[in-house]
Amino acid sequence: MTSVPGVDHPAEQTGADIRLTSANISISARVEVVHDGVISVRPSTSEYVNQSVVSPGDLVEVYWMTADGHRALPAEVLDVEGGGAVVRWRLTITGPAEHSQRRMAVRGRIVVPVTCQVDGTELTGETVDISESGTRAQFEGFGLAPEPGAPVSVVVQLEDGPVRAQGEVIRMVARGARWMLSLSFLQIEEKEQDRIRRRVFQALREERARLAE
Secondary structure (H helix, E strand, O other), X not given: OOOOEOOOEOXXXXXXXXXXXXXXXXXXXXXXXXXXXXXXXXXXXXXXXXXXXXXXOXXXXXXXXXXXXXXXXXXXXXXXXXXXXXXXXXXXXXXXXXXXXXXXXXXXXXXXXXXXXXXXXXXXXXXXXXXXXXXXEEEEOOOOOOOOOOEEEEEEEEOOEEEEEEEEXXXXXXXXXXXXXXXXXXXXXXXXXXXXXXXXXXXXXXXXXXXXX
16 A cells, blocks of 8 residues: 555645544544554544544544545544543554545634524624534523524624525534534525635645644
């Protein structure tokens, strides 16, 4: 098996998406080390506090962005380290990387104001990350916590103006008086998706520039 960074596997110290094939869950992660067919990643699992996200033996797909589009490879969870503030997963590559024909919504860590109308209540907060297909955001909790599947109206205040979307709650984690909501955009105009995509790519370029310093 060849091992060309960025082609046969994501390069070290870059971002990737880890998608569980058995569940509708996608986790953004930082690739730390790739060696002998094993990828060590540090996932962003803060929205899954006190939950077991993956277990050894789980099958996943690893997606990453290249200059020519997106690539993907199949992998199996070898082991899970940590459980506290720092968690690492080790993934065994189980097949060759290929160009991904599936349009992947790339996420960026972008913090901007956001409001959410859910169950007749307006919540205010800020995004943690965002893609054209949804956002993960922190809100000041108010009233009854929304259940997964609850419909929402979302307004994300990007620097060049608001983005509006209709969607639903995917999951909710309460942290004292604050709520971490994962929201899916089900109805959003294509031009608004394009705006989010451009902003995400800008954030990714800025992140790569910081890492190169």
